[in-house]
Amino acid sequence: MSLSDQDQQSGPPRPIHQIKAEFFRVLGHPARVRILELLRDHESTVGELQAALEIDSSGTSQHLAAMRRQGLLESRRAGTNVHYRVRDPRIFKLLEVALQIISSHFAEAQDVLLDKEADTPAMSRKARG
Amino acid sequence: MSLSDQDQQSGPPRPIHQIKAEFFRVLGHPARVRILELLRDHESTVGELQAALEIDSSGTSQHLAAMRRQGLLESRRAGTNVHYRVRDPRIFKLLEVALQIISSHFAEAQDVLLDKEADTPAMSRKARG
DNA sequence: GCGTAATCTTAAAATCTTTTAAGATCTGCT
DNA sequence: AGCAGATCTTAAAAGATTTTAAGATTACGC
Numbered sequence: 001m002s003l004s005d006q007d008q009q010s011g012p013p014r015p016i017h018q019i020k021a022e023f024f025r026v027l028g029h030p031a032r033v034r035i036l037e038l039l040r041d042h043e044s045t046v047g048e049l050q051a052a053l054e055i056d057s058s059g060t061s062q063h064l065a066a067m068r069r070q071g072l073l074e075s076r077r078a079g080t081n082v083h084y085r086v087r088d089p090r091i092f093k094l095l096e097v098a099l100q101i102i103s104s105h106f107a108e109a110q111d112v113l114l115d116k117e118a119d120t121p122a123m124s125r126k127a128r129g
Numbered sequence: 130m131s132l133s134d135q136d137q138q139s140g141p142p143r144p145i146h147q148i149k150a151e152f153f154r155v156l157g158h159p160a161r162v163r164i165l166e167l168l169r170d171h172e173s174t175v176g177e178l179q180a181a182l183e184i185d186s187s188g189t190s191q192h193l194a195a196m197r198r199q200g201l202l203e204s205r206r207a208g209t210n211v212h213y214r215v216r217d218p219r220i221f222k223l224l225e226v227a228l229q230i231i232s233s234h235f236a237e238a239q240d241v242l243l244d245k246e247a248d249t250p251a252m253s254r255k256a257r258g
Numbered sequence: 259g260c261g262t263a264a265t266c267t268t269a270a271a272a273t274c275t276t277t278t279a280a281g282a283t284c285t286g287c288t
Numbered sequence: 289a290g291c292a293g294a295t296c297t298t299a300a301a302a303g304a305t306t307t308t309a310a311g312a313t314t315a316c317g318c
Binding site for chain 1: 147200230
Binding site: 176 | 292293294297
């Protein structure tokens with residue numbers, strides 16, 4: 001290993017947008033979002049996650065590995081089990097903001113659908129201030 | 130095409146984790162992250178984005194369409210150009226939190242590389258040379 | 259050491275996304 | 289109407305990710 005690389009492993013210097021994209025991409029799978037939520041307030045073993053997700057050992061391991069590579073998770077071995085936990089709780093803030101954005105988009109979409117029928121000229125379902 | 134731009138088709142009820150995953154997945158491409166940042170404080174036309182990104186018309190349109198489908202962007206036509214803008218500024222908060230997480234992960238990784246003995250987490254990055 | 263449970267790795271097949279290239283549309287102009 | 293510029297759509301090829309299935313490791317108790 002070389003001395004002063006700024007990356008984890010010496011590789012081609014990736015542009016910042018690609019690093020961000022890779023970060024988001026690792027969140028782009030339902031099982032992985034689910035794993036993060038299962039790890040919200042305590043660590044869990046692979047077996048526990050596997051049971052909750054209802055996917056097999058291989059799949060679970062691969063999702064966990066992807067998130068560990070990305071720096072989202074870390075693991076600790078205790079006997080024959082491995083416990084995973086999230087590394088940075090700010091990831092939950094991220095999930096929360098995402099949910100807010102998604103929810104309000106849903107709400108707006110619903111307004112559009114409901115407005116088609118409403119005929120009171122000034123307001124629809126959601127009274128504005 | 131039918132009525133207006135994007136409606137929520139009544140399809141199979143997708144589980145929430147999948148909706149979240151799809152949301153993150155649309156952020157999982159460098160060009161799309163880049164587009165969002167280009168749209169941070171003003172809208173832009175497709176042509177402007179295309180020039181900044183150095184990708185062709187087709188690619189640009191497709192990325193824009195993906196983000197519009199996801200509800201991230203909206204568009205307005207002015208003559209022969211189409212202007213895009215972000216729909217919900219909270220998306221920038223998301224990008225910001227992501228960057229914080231990524232940065233501190235980088236900082237930690239560097240700590241591990243640079244020092245094994247000193248462990249003041251706040252000052253380690255440029256403390257020794 | 260051997261057997262067993264837990265986790266990880268690998269490789270091929272299946273699936274999904276991105277790129278590339280060509281053409282279609284839509285708008286304003288003359 | 290016909291033309292030109294801007295944007296959008298589509299389809300096929302290339303590339304990446306996910307799933308599936310099988311085998312490899314690792315740690316523990318006997």
